[in-house]
Amino acid sequence: MKKIVVLLLLLANMLAAENWQDELESWKQQRLASLSREHGWLSLIGMDWLHKGKNSIGADKTNDIVLPHGAGQLGYFTVEDKSIHFTPSPDSAIKADDKAVTETIEVFMDSSGKPTIFTVDTFQFYVIERGKPALRIKDSQAKTRTEFKGLTYFPANEKFRVKAKFIAYNPAKEVEIINVLGLLSKESAPGKIQFEIDGKTYSLDVLDAGDSYEIIFADKTSGRTTYGPGRFVYVKKQDKDGNITLDFNKAYNPPCAFTDYSTCPLPPPQNRLPVYIEAGEKKYNH
Known part of the structure; x- marks a missing residue:
């Protein structure tokens, strides 16, 4: 009887170990998928501080925030004492929270709990608060993502x-x-x-x-x-x-x-x- 109990305990431990290994492998796969998703952390290409007043953004080198490719002028962020707004350039095709931006809108930072998420071309960007506002920029074509090892x-x-x-x-x-x-x-x-x-x-x-x-x-x-x-x-x-x-x-x-x-x-x-x-x-x- 004791031998049967010991065998059952050994079997239970072996099954528990196998389940843990399987669960760990599943966790690793989820971790990899999250990290390498379209606009996951591997796609992060910039963090640009926003100064008071207008902050233009686009691929044109005259902008305050220069993107590596895409439209020359996307629009500009306006930073005031207690608010941030974004004004799009005509025909920029930019979206905020999946809605086309055709006029000036208020922008919410990550500290609000629900930041305004902008998307255009292969980019995603939003404003974070780290002592002062900054624009966090992601690009699904970033080399850190496409060449991830x-x-x-x-x-x-x-x-x-x-x-x-x-x-x-x-x-x-x-x-x-x-x-x-x-x-x-x-x-x-x-x-x-x-x-x-x-x-x-x-x-x-x-x-x-x-x-x-x-x-x-x-x-x-x-x-x-x-x-x-x-x-x-x-x-x-x-x-x-x-x-x-x-x-x-x-x-x-x-x-x-x-x-x-x-x-x-x-x-x-x-x-x-x-x-x-x-x-x-x-x-x-x-």
Whole structure:
């Protein structure tokens, strides 16, 4: 009887391991599809600061914002103290939120929660707020996308799929996050997750991301086999007993690993782990 129980347990563990591997492969495919989609992060070709007054855009070199191809004059953004507007050039064929723009419209930044998305030719662009307004420009013909070499990963390793415990901060902890531009933002961390690797205890502050937590971290592989500034990983929120599964095999590179024009956050000091996390996405070789 004991032998049967042992065999059943072994079979159950084998099936669980196979299911985890399958789920991990599915996640990798979704990650690749998201990154390489038409106007995903690989298509990002520019981030141009907008100054007060008129900011013209188009392929003509006389514009304030010069595009690599397309119509010479698309129109111009007008930046005022509390608002931004866009005025199209005649016959520019530009759209905003999938609607043709034929007259001056108000433009909403990403900080509004629903930025105005412009599309024309192979381009997509929208205004972001990073201390001041900037135009984020994507092009589906970008070389970073058309010549993308793919993603590489460490071999899947269950050692880095760990059981963690959520420890709430009461009240929530204010965490200072610096981005690659050197801009500081203050985020609210509802708690930290605590876990063990090779018998040693570590912890990471988490940021609320709806039904999951976002973790920005670095480790001793950073700058060696993984992207220097750090990586991201998301985890499902804790169960009623505070348990969380942290799978570093799903750690991935921020957009800054692929383009010079994104504004990625950097790991706070407390999220720099003194251990080699040899799991997840490796450094991208351009």
